[in-house]
Amino acid sequence: xxxxxxxxxxxxxxxxxxxxxxxxxxxxxxxxxxxxxxxxxxxxxxxxxxxxxxxxxxxxxxxxxxxxxxxxxxxxxxxxxxxxxxxxxxxxxxxxxxxxxxxxxxxxxxxxxxxxxxxxxxxxxxxxxxxxxxxxxxxxxxxxxxxxxxxxxxxxx
Numbered sequence: 001x002x003x004x005x006x007x008x009x010x011x012x013x014x015x016x017x018x019x020x021x022x023x024x025x026x027x028x029x030x031x032x033x034x035x036x037x038x039x040x041x042x043x044x045x046x047x048x049x050x051x052x053x054x055x056x057x058x059x060x061x062x063x064x065x066x067x068x069x070x071x072x073x074x075x076x077x078x079x080x081x082x083x084x085x086x087x088x089x090x091x092x093x094x095x096x097x098x099x100x101x102x103x104x105x106x107x108x109x110x111x112x113x114x115x116x117x118x119x120x121x122x123x124x125x126x127x128x129x130x131x132x133x134x135x136x137x138x139x140x141x142x143x144x145x146x147x148x149x150x151x152x153x154x155x156x157x
Contacts, residue, residue, distance in 0.1 A: 027080070031141055034075035039133055042068035046129055051122055061110050061129065062103070069099040081149030091148055098143040106136040 042064045049060035073095055077087060113119045113128025 027145065028141075030080035031076075031144075034072055034080045035137055035140075037075060038068040038072040041071050042133060043126070043129065047122075047126070050125065057114050057125065058107065058111065061107055061132075065103040065106055069096070069103060072099070076144060076149060081144070084149040084151055094148045095144070098140065098148060101143075102136040102140045105139060106132040108132075109135055 044064075045067050046060050046064035049055040049063060050057055073092075076095070109132035110128050113131065114125060117128070119125055119128045
């Protein structure tokens with residue numbers, strides 16, 4: 001038996017370069033997964049309170065948005081932005097401040113649809129709720145990725 005010590009093996013293929021566009025698309029997808037689950041929580045609580053328990057519309061939308069905000073923090077922290085800087089008091093405060101601003105935006109937009117445009121039926125109130133969530137979510141995406149879950153400078157991008 002002979003062993004050839006000079007034989008070389010081909011080098012393993014180099015990993016594909018991490019493209020900024022790919023990173024942003026992946027980030028948007030993860031944001032959508034977490035945000036989608038938050039929207040589901042938001043709608044379930046909203047419809048239970050407004051149409052099931054007959055609470056006031058504004059009370060139902062505020063409480064539903066706040067519960068969804070709390071559940072979203074866990075999803076963003078441990079799934080969507082788990083590769084970002086570790087949890088800090090500043091991050092938690094920023095998350096809830098910006099989420100609170102998003103809730104205020106959402107509530108204001110819902111108020112316009114529900115009270116201003118008279119969208120009171122089950123379908124119409126849910127359309128008003130959906131549009132308010134979509135518009136407020138665009139704001140949330142920008143501020144979460146920019147200020148709340150910042151890229152850790154010590155980790156590779």
